[in-house]
Structures are given as C-alpha cells and as structure tokens.
Amino acid sequence: MSHPRGRIVLLVAVVASFAGMAGARRSPAGDTRQPLPMSHKRHITKDMKCRACHQGVEGEAMASFPTLADCMDCHKTPQGKEPAEPEVRAFVARGQDLTWVRLNRLAGHVYFSHAAHVTLASMKCEECHRDMKAVDQAPTEPDIHAQMSDCVACHRSKHASLDCLACHK
C-alpha cells in the first residue's frame, strides 16, 4: 500500500475545500465601472459630511446616492483643479443621468436601515464601512463583508434587538 498517495489525496482535498470557502467569500463584483472617477478623499478633505451626498443616511433605510442635481449644487461652477472634474458637467450637457453602481448588496431576506443605525444607534459610518478618507478613486469593490454572526455580535454587545424579525423580512 502506498502511503504517499493517500497523503497527497488528503492534502489536495483539504486545500480544495479551503479554496472553495475562500471563493465563496468573494462577491462577484467583476469589472464594475462607476460613471465618474469621483474621489471620496477629496470631498472629505473639503470637510464634507457623508450625509451631504448620501442623503437618506439619517432618515431612511437606504443611504441613497447623489443624483446629478445634488452634484450640481456645488459643481455648477468648476471646483478644484482635477482634470476629471468637468466631467460631471458634461453629464448635464449630454442630458445623461448619473447612475452609480451600488456595490454593497443585502441578501434578499435582510432588512437594514441606515436610519436605525446612524440616527437611533448613533453609529459612525466607519463602524461598518471602511475609512473613505483614504479612498481616492470611485470604489469598485464592496467594502462590507458582514455575515449574520457579525450583525448578531454587534447587536448583542449594544443590547439591540435580537428578534429575527428585527432584521429579516
């Protein structure tokens, strides 16, 4: 009988199962392209708050994305010297809509309310999202890889509701 063969088989099996797990973790973002090379860093250093663009974050379930009209509140006149900056006005000129690609997706059976977390629980954006101050490009990868256990752990530590229906729909 050949022991080496058994060991190789074993090794392959273990590696494969871990690889499979790792694969399952990655979300299928693929080749996402945002309509504008918008830099969070630049906006935040200009002392803008998250809610200035993501307006639903304090009062709605969805944080929402800025519409072209929201952008034009400031960008009607040229701001800064970025070469890409005029592009936002080009959208208006073309009569095109600004369609941001949403990256973080909830499972179909999960309810998540920004209002409940930001306004009622006074959580900071950074507690779940990554630090956007460092992000110089329009994000193309989701930044939250939460599992139910993460939600539960936080809910438990903050004595938030653990009722299934609090988050499931």
Added chain:
Amino acid sequence: MRRFGRRELLGGAALAGAAVLGCGQKKDPYRIDKPAVPRVPGWHSGEERWVLSTCALCDAGCGIKVRVVEGRAVKIEGNPEHPVNRGGLCSRGQAALQSLYHPERVGSPLRRMGSRGEGQWKPISWDEAIGEVVAKLAKLRASGHPERLVLIDGESGTFSRDLWARFLLAFGSPNHIGLGSTRAAGVRLANLYTQGRYGLPAYDLARGRVLLAMGTDLLESSGQAMYFWRAASTRRPRVLCVSPRRPGCRFDEWIPIAPGGYGALALSLAHVLVRDSLIDRDFVRDHVFGFSAWQDPLAGEQRGLEETVRVDYGPDKTKEVTDIPVAMVERLAHMLARQGSAVAVSDGSATAASNGLATAMAISALNALLGNLKRAGGVRLPVDVGVADWDTPTADVVAAAGNAAPRIDGAGTAACPLGRGRVQAVPGAITSAKPYPVEALFLHSTDPLAGLPGRQAWIAALHQVPLVVSFSPWLDDSARLADLVLPDRLPLEAWEVVRVASGAGEPVLGLRQPVVAPLHDTRQAGDVIVALAGGLGGSIARSVPWKCYQDAVTVRLQGWLSSLEDDDAPADVQSLLSEMKEAGGWWRESADAEAGPSELPTPSGKFEIGSQVIAARMAKAPDTAKESQGWPCKGLPPWELPRFSGDPLQFPLHLVPYRPAQFVENGGRFLSWLSELPLVSGDPWPLRAEINPADAARFGLADGDQVLVESPIGSCRAVAQLSDGVGVGVVAMALGKAGVVDLVVLDEDRWSGALAWQGTRVRVRKVS
C-alpha cells in the same frame, strides 16, 4: 492485502472535519432566482413616492394612491381623502397593478396578416397605423357615408368618451354606442322618466335605517357598491336583499325571488302600503305626480298608481310571479313604512329582464310612496360636477347628413322607443346591413365577444366589417378578429379626467395621471383621436384642434373653471391641475341632503310615478308600432310578466348570471388575483354552476360533479356547486369567466333596450 492503517483513519477523519468546516462556511444557502429588487435603471436611488390617481376598474371612480419605488408601481391603496372611498379599496382596484405588468400586453400597434382571426400579426409604427385608419375614414367621408363608422365605447364618464363623441359629431356618425344597455340601463332610465335626470340615483345609506336591495349588484359589485361599503363603516342600515341568489356580501335577510319578479314584488309592496295607509300622504300629495288618475293632453285618461296596484297587484296575485308568500310581502311593507328612512334600491341585476324599465320604475315609485326623496336616509338625485363640454364642434355638410342618419342600434326608433342604446343589436344590424352597411368598427375599452351574449353573431359581424380597429391593451377575443390593434395605455400610464357619479352625492372630478412611465409603445385613445382628427383635416381638425389629449383636457377644464362661481376655486387651470394631481381629483363637500324636496326637472316638477315624458313620446309614436308592441299607452309603469327564452319543459331551470365581487367588466379574467379570490371555496378557477340541493336531487347531481349547462343557444361545462344560497329552480353562474355569456339568449326590454341577462332557461346534466 490492503491493511487498514492509522494513517487512513486519521486522513479520513481530517477529511470529514474539513467537509464539516466547509459546510459551516457555506454562505447564503437561501437563494431565490428572483431578487426582491430587480436591477432596473435608477434602482440605486432608493427613491419612493406615492402618486394619486383614480381607479378605472369600475364606474365607482375611487381615489387611489400608488406606491412607486424606483419607477415601478408596487402597491395600490385607497386615497384616504377621497370622498368616494375614503381610503378603502376593493379587490378590483388593487388588481389594476397586475394589468399594468401583464405579460400579454400588446407592445405596439399590430396589423393583421393573413385572414381574419388567423392570429398572424405584424407590429407597425403608430404613424403607419394612424395613416391606415385615416385613409379609410377619409374614404368614408368622401363617399358621403360617415355614419358607416361605428364606435362601441365601454367607458363612461371619462373625458376620452366625451372626446370620442365630439370626434364622431364632427366626423358625422351618430353611432357612438355605449354599453349602458348591458348594465343598469333600466335604473338610469327610470331615474330619467320619474325624476328627470339620467343616471344612477344616490342613496343616503349612512343615515338610512333599512335598505331593501332588489338584486345583488348594488351590494356586491356595481360601481355603487363602494359607497354602500363606506356607509357600512359608520352605521350599516338593515339590509334586506331580494334576489334569486343569496348575496356574497353582508346582509341581514335574504328573500329569494323568482327571476324577473322584482317589479311585481315592488307593486304588491305598494299595494300593501296603499291598502294599509302606510304611505307618506303629505309627500305624495305635494311632490308626486301620477298617484291618482290624471288626464294626459295627448294620451287621454290615465289610471293612477293607486288604482293600478289596488286592482292588479295584491300580494296574493303576484305570488305566482315572485314566489314570495303574502305574509312576507306584508311584513316587508310594514317594515319599510315603520322605519322612517327606508329605501328601496334596484340595480343592474334586478332590471336585467324583459320588463327591466318597468321594474326599475316600480321600485323607484316605492321610494316616492314612502316619501324618501331628498331627506335624511333617502334617495337623492344623481349629481354631476357639471363640467361643461368643449365649445360646440363644427359639423360640415357631410357630417350633418351623417349625423341625421338613424342609429345602427335603433335607439330612439320604434325598436327601442325609450332607451338610449342597445349594443346587443349591433351585430344583427351589421350582418343584415340594415339600415346601412358598416364600413368601420372601433372597439374602445370593450371586448364584446367575451363580455356580451351572442358570440357567434359578433364573430359573423366582425368578419363582415372591412375595418375593425381594437384599442384593447391585450389581444382579447375581439381584438383577435380585428384588422388593427392600437393598444391603449393602461389607466396607470395615462392622463384622464373622470366625471364620477358618486353614490354619496358629492360632485367629484377624478384625475388619472401617469404613475409610471409607459411600459410599451402604446398610445392613449385620446391621443389617437387627436391624431385621427389631424389626419382627416378640415372641419374635423378644427373641432379637435389640440396637439395632444392632455391639451384637450386642459382646455376643457379651463372653460369649466371660468364658469365656476366658487370663491375657493383655483385661480387658473395650471393651479387647478396641480391641485388635482396632489389630491387625485377635485370635489366639493357633500351637497346639502336635508333640504326638502325641491322642483325636479320633470314636466310636472314632481316625482312622476306616471311619466308624462313616456306618455307623450308614446302618443307621438306611429300607431302601428303601438299596436304591434301592445303598448298600453299609459305613463304608468307598464309592468308585464317577464319573458324567458327556452321551453320550460326542456329547459326547466332559470339561468341567473351574476356579477361577483371581483367582476371586472373588461379584461378582469386576465387578472389572476381576481380569478383566485377565495370567495368561493376550493379551486377558484373552474366555472361553477350553483344550484339548490333540491334541484340537484331532482337532476341527480352531486357537489363537485362535472356538469353541462345547456341553454337553447349554447352550452358550457361547469362544476356543480350545491348551495342553499340559490333559490329553487335557479342556476346561478358568475360572469367574468368564459362560457357563461354564451348561454344567454339575446333578448331585451323592448321599451328601454335593456339586455335581459336573466331571461334564459337552461338545463343541467351530469357529464363525465
């Protein structure tokens, strides 16, 4: 020999562990192939709004608000501020959503390829489609026969309908045929002849004590049902329902009656009221005409109602017609009289017989005897917002000649002396080409093949018309036989203003606005009319001079606004429109119902139990017509025995086709939410023949049997449902499913043209 060693064991264990690890790691095993939020453009925004509009699934005109999430309509609710429904909404209104997203909607104009009914279609552009229709219509005008255009229009109360009327007037065709005769024509006409105004009466149900409902439609499915329901939310009157079939709604007492016997019951109730001195003497003296004998200048001496009921309608005499015991009639009469505010109402189901108009007038007369007019808990005149029409259109010589031609359905002629239209006569007229051949037939908001009796006649007629245009959003049965399908927009995508005949008595102008962007390449009928008029040019284009339908609506509202003597009225039409968009319509607070009876718009100014209009009109009619029809030449309700088609020996049962709560006039069978409504038990899909257990025993039927229901002209399969909720000798079948209408023999009330839905006899036998 292979030995089982420790390494293998350990290896196996490790593998098992890894496998379990992998399982624990498995993420989101709960996948569904349809995401809750599908990817549609703009879905990221989380945008959500409520748009107000007016329901279009029946005539009630309820206010609705539609939840729109990221451009998709997801929910319809009642508008809490709307006077008609105050936030409530029935199953039909909510199912409108399903029609909007229906997979079988027609996506663009279609032209028939191949022979008629073959099902070969070619999508064409709107310009092409309108060009084709215009060419045909222009040819008609050039030949001097514009009257050969016939429009069957299923809408009522909308500005679109008024625009069609205007277009036809300018074009020169009198044939704007509505579906009134298939619905509650008797009630509307009775209102016209007794009280001087055409339309459904309004009832002050919220303050009424007793409601004697003749027929079930009012309580269950008619446009007035919503008002009845709303009234029940505060204080429900005691509901006595007279019908061959037990109503599906809440009621207090059900009095089974033989089909067609309502009028006899009403008159014998009047007999008891008169006999026992239960009538409101003062009211009858001051405000009722025709209670006692009168002299008509044209028709001579007329017998009053008092004598008529005393002589001819004793409860013992009518028992044979109604199947209702004398004691019951007396009890009912006393109950009506005692309660102070009791109203008797009739509806489309009670008057759908060969004696429909007379029945409706007899029931109406009951209210007069009880003094129920315009008092708390009584009957009110139908109210209208009173939106003036556009200015009078110009009709050129061709149009004037065409308009003078007789109507193809014989309305206003000896064939239908007192009615306003009889759509059921159209196929016969088309096939016989009398009084003239039809060259073009437009079907707007209607599917006569599926919705009206006489399917074979309709098919033959449609085959004979050179140009059939259907405006149906679906390829329904009639559209399948059309030459052109010009898909209409659905009410949730279109602009419309509706004159709501509110059962409450408030004048309401309902607004429909596009709730979502049009899903398909469709056009609203109003816009098609404008385009047709533009294409035809000349006086027609001058009569319909607007760029689009929305302009036409605005102009008309503008004219109305300037005539409005109301301090609260908006300053200009734009602000009116935006107010209507915000509110879903425009309405005034309820008209004062307590004011005593004022002058009615009748010749005598009183409630005319004996109608002078009828007397005068019949006096003027040619004698031959009178003779041949046996017209009694009296202004009193000429109530006669109901007429039934089919030999009673061969066809021992009466067919009662009824409109269930989920009945939608046009296209309801396309909506699965309604088809599956569990108001009947078990599988809701198959057609059911409801039959009394006594009859079932007589014919050897058991619950759930497959049966064949046969009438003199047709048959259909159904599932027998034994129910003590139908009278003996009656088979009740719900309208709205294919098959039932095909059983109905075409017969009508010869005075009003009301279709005799309940005038057919059938037999039922078990099949395997």
Added chain:
Amino acid sequence: MKRAAIGFLLALVAVGAYAWAQQCIHGDAVTDLRTIGAGGAVWGLYVVGDGFFASAALASLVVACVIRVRRSREMGNAAQIALLLGLAGLLASLGCVLADLGRPMAAMVNLPLFGRPRSPFFGTFTLVAGVSLFATVVHLALATRPGWAERAQTAWLWRLVACGWQQTASATRRRGRVDFWVSLALLPLFLGGLVILGVVFGVRAGRPAWQGEFEVVTFVVSGCAAGCSLLALATRASRQVSVPLARALAGLTGLTVLLVVSGEILALRTPYPSVQRYARALLDGAWSNLFWAELVLFFVAAISSLATWRKTASVVWAATTTLLVCTAVFIERFLVLVAWQTHGLGLPWPAGVYHPSGVEWSVLAGVVAAAVLVFLLLTKVCPAGTAASPEPAGPAPTGRRLRLLVTAACLILGLAAAGVGLALSAGLASAPFLDPILSGSPLIFLAGLFLMVLAPVAYELIPERKARGHGVSPPHLP
C-alpha cells in the same frame, strides 16, 4: 428467479429515483398534496410511509431486544433477522422523511444546528432516525463480531468490525454480558421511539386530547403488529422459529381491530363537530371504502395469523398474512393521518381530497425496494450473530478496571453531554423566542447519546491485559 426479483427491485429503485428527481425539479406540486383548508392534505403517502416503516422497524427492534434479554437460544437467529429488519425499516423511514421534506438540504444543515426538543419531530429525528439507527448498527456489529472475525482475512472492512476479537472464554463471556445489557438498555429507547412516533401522528392541536392519546395506543399496537408480521415472514422464509411471533401477531392484530373499532365509536360519540366529521368520513363518507377495507383486512389477518401458528404453515401462507397485516396497518396510518386533514378540521373549511399521485407511489415503491434490497444484502453479508449465552466458567478477565472506567466514562460523559445538549437545545438560558445560546446543541445531544451507545463498544474493544510474550507473536495469516 432470484435474479429476476433482484432486477425488479433495482428497477423499482430506479423508478423511485427518477420520480424523486422529478419532485426535486418541479417541486412538491407533482404530488397530490395540497394546503390544509384549501381542500387537501399536507402530509400524505410519504409521512404515512415514514410512520409505517419506522414503527414496524422499532417494533422489530423491540422484539430483537426482548429475545436477547431473555437469552433465548432457539430464537437467536430470529433476533438477528429482527435487527436487520429494523435497520432496513429505519432506512426506509428515513427515505420517506427525506422525500417529504420541502428542503432536504436545508434540513440537513438546520436540524443539527437549531433542532428544538419541544417539537415531537426532534425526537423523531434524533431518537428514531439518529440514535436508533446508530444503536442498531452498533448492536448488530457487536452481536456479529465472532462471525466477522472468521471472515476477517478476506477484507479489511470485516477486520475493522472484528478488531480485537478473541476466541477466548472470557471474551465470549464479556460478549454475552455486553449483549444482555445493550439489549436491555436499548429496549426503552426503541419503545420510546415508538411512542414519540405515535405522538407525532396521534396528538394534534385543535382536537380533544383524549382522542389523540387513544390513537397513540392504536399506533403503537398496530406498529407492533406490522413489525411482528414482517419478522414472522422473514423468520419463516429463513426456516427459523416463528411460532411465538405468529402467536403475538394474532394477539396484536386482534387488539388493533378492537382499538380501531372502539376509537371510531368513541369519535362518533364526541360532542366535537370536527371529530364527528372525521368519524363520519370514515364510517360512511369519503374514506369509508378504505376504512371498511382496513377492518376486513385486519379481521382476515387475525384469523390467518392463527393459522400460521401451526408449524406446518407454508411460506406463502405467511407471506399472505404479512401482506394483509401490512396493508391494513398502512391503511390505518393513512386514514389517521389523511382523513383527519381532509375532514377533521376544527373550522368549517370545505372537505379536502387526496389521491396520491404517480410520483408519490413511485417514490414510495423505490424506497420500499431499496429497503428490501438493503435487507437482502445484509442477510447475505452479515454472519449469524451469536446469542448471548450463560456465562461460562473460566478465569476472571484481566484489565477490567480500565475497561470499566472507560465504559463508565463513556456512559457518564455521554449522559452529561446529552443532558447539556438537550437543555441547550430546549432554549435553556436563552430568551424563549430566540435560538439556543449555542447553535449545534442538538449535535451535542446526539453526540452524547452516541457516546452512550459507544460505551459497550469500549467495553468490548479495550484489550485485556497482555500476557507476557503474547504481544510479539506474529499474526497468523493464511
């Protein structure tokens, strides 16, 4: 002939697999199951099959345990067959449950992680499906070790089962002891499983309790009848002693008839309309044909099993009796389960219908065929188990202390783990509406029970103290 039979069974399995694949693809709509109240039954042939096979299997296991506890020599082979029958029956019932579940894959993940003991299903899945199966395998393995040892040279698998077997007097004595105690310990487990099944089938909400409890008894007794009849057939076919079984069968069948009839009479006389509706449906309503057929079958079977009593009765006779009893018990299960759903609802819903679809029959046939094949394979493969014999005289075994220690540790640890697992699964220390404080507690419960079941294995396997010099002697391989 034999080959044809095997081929037929294999074909049935294939048909069942195909039908089950259809069900997996198109959903349970391919069955004739429908929503309760909307005119149907939600539990049908599959659950009936589960109830039938599980109860027959448990009954047969109970018989095996009784024989072994009584150390009956003449019935030793019957006990062996009963074990095999139990194993096959439990597998069949598992197959039925799997076929019935809407989401079998989710069940495999969620049951071990979140199982709730207050659901009678918890008992079904753990005690009946899990522990009974495991225990039966262990029991079987222990009972047949000598036989395996004889075959150990042919394959490593056999050697695995037989590992440590010694043909010594002390080993034999130890085996006898193990066998006795294992049988005694498993007896309540199997009986408990039977009662749990009865509760699942009998006690239902919305019905007066006494009626349900009555049906629990009927369920247990008729289940025993089915088990007995199958066992009697199997023993008779393999020319083993079967007379006591047939005698028991006659008694059980008669008792079932009595229970069914009195249950029906009681149901007819209840003041509850729903129970009366149900009873009427059996008596002269939609299900009367099946009900009367059931009674007739039971009656005929009782008489026929009296005939089997004689030693001279042929195999065909026994097979006929078994078929009658099993059909009757199956119908009994079917009526209790389905007729209640279609006609016994508390609210006036319309009466329902249920006519099992072809897919359901095919899956059931496949499961039965698979179970028969497993049984045949096992009888072919398994060596005859030795019945426990009275302790022979001989030298006291050595190394007893370690063995006892480990065995006791297994039992105590197992009991503790089972207790902790059960308590945690039951939601101890967690809010009543939430998941257990530790997901997977049912696994701890199960692991504990498995550990307890493994205690006799430890007792059996832990070697005796080596006598000097023996350890180095090379194995004697042919």
Added chain:
Amino acid sequence: MKRGPLDDDVRDSRRKLLAGLAASAAGALAGCTRAMAAQSTAPVAATSGSRRRWGLVIDLDRCARCGGCVVACQQENNVAPAGSDAAARMRPIHWMDFLPAAPGSSSATPIPCMHCEDPPCVKVCPVGATYKTEEGITAQIWERCIGCRYCMVACPYARRYFNWSEPRWPGDVSSLNPDVAPRPRGVVEKCTLCHHRIRAALERARVDEEPLTDETLRRLPACAQSCPTLAITFGDLADPESEVARLAASPRAVRLLPEAGTRPKVIYLRETK
C-alpha cells in the same frame, strides 16, 4: 490464555479504530464550533422592554366580503398568484383567506393568521423557523424552514401555506414590494401582520421623535388599510386605550376555536341580528 490466530493483527487495528474515532470526533467538533460561531444568535440580554401585543379585530357586521383585504395582502407581501396551471392552481396562497362560514357569521369570513398567544405551530417546528416575537407576532423565518409542514398540520386554523412550486409572477417581478422577501419553493409562509410596516412605523416614529399613536396604527397592515368598511382594526391589545383593546372588550367579541386553547390575538366581532 488461548489466543486466536488473528489476535495481534486485529488488536492492532482496534487501537487504530479508537484513534480514528477520536480524530473524527475532533474534526467534527471543530467544524461544529466554526458553524456555531457563524450561526449563533443567542442573546446576552433580551432587549427593548416593550410588552406590546399586536392584534387585529375584524368586525363581521361591517365586513362586506369584497375581498379587498385578500388582494391587498397578496400585493403587499409578494404572494405569487397560483396561476391557471392545473397543478399549481389547486394550491393558492392566501395569507388572508375567506372561511366559507364561521361562528358568529352567516357568510364568508376573512381569516388571517390568528397570531395565537399560545401557538401550536411554534411548538412543533423542529428548527425554530417559526416563533413568537416579543411583540406577539407568530413569525416565520423562511430561510430557516425545512419544509416539513408539521406547523401546517398543527395549526387548528389552517392558516399556513406551503410553496408547492417555485413562485411565479405574471410578467416580470417589477411589481414586487422591496420590503418583503419573496419565498422560494419548499418553505412554509404565513401572515406576518405586515411586520415590515410595523417596523417601519416604529422606526419612523423614533427617527422623527414623535410618539406612535393608536390612530396611525389602526390601519397599518395592508388588509386593514384597504378595508372599505373599516372592518379590520389593528393595534396594541395590551394598551387599554387602544381601539383594538376597546373593541376586543365588546360583548360581540368572539375568538375562533376557543377550545383549542390557543388564545388568538385576532378577534372577531360577531354579526348582530
């Protein structure tokens, strides 16, 4: 001591077996802990001391049997129509259904889930997919459901529905309500008292810092909202000031199948005669 011919070999394998068993137990345990860490939802402390008891009162005297509540429920909760397909049509899902007749009513009676205080369905669920929330709603978490249908058998009111086939909506899914997850084939579903609406209302009230009044709650679920006759009233039965509590105390109040001991929180007001 007599030894058999195979003793040593077999004894050797015995040790291996024990070692193997130990190893696989360790492996399985490791896997379990991992899975547990991922899935456990155990609380440290039950939160939010609310003692609300959500309930419905249905006035049979008012109810017109129009069926509006049924369609409203289907629309709000993304219940797929059964469709005309023969296999599917016999298995319609109506969280709000019509009982052909009921105690206290002469005709069809709207019947949602009773949201029992002592729900039999919860007791029999083997995986805890159905449970009673702290506010008294009998909830069904379909991700957990394994489709055994025991709860359907246990429910005395037959108020639970199984997805016999994959749900299909006519056309596309454009008209689905994003607040409610559609259920796949093979799971049981039921009325949630429009929990998503309650949750949104509670959250809205807290965000806007306005108290949640009984008036705003009364018509909260889709069925109550749509009812033209205002026959359906929703509210907190534990709040004696609420409309539902007032109605529930009416002499007309009846509960279905009181003998089942389930203590329903859906209360009917029977018809007056």
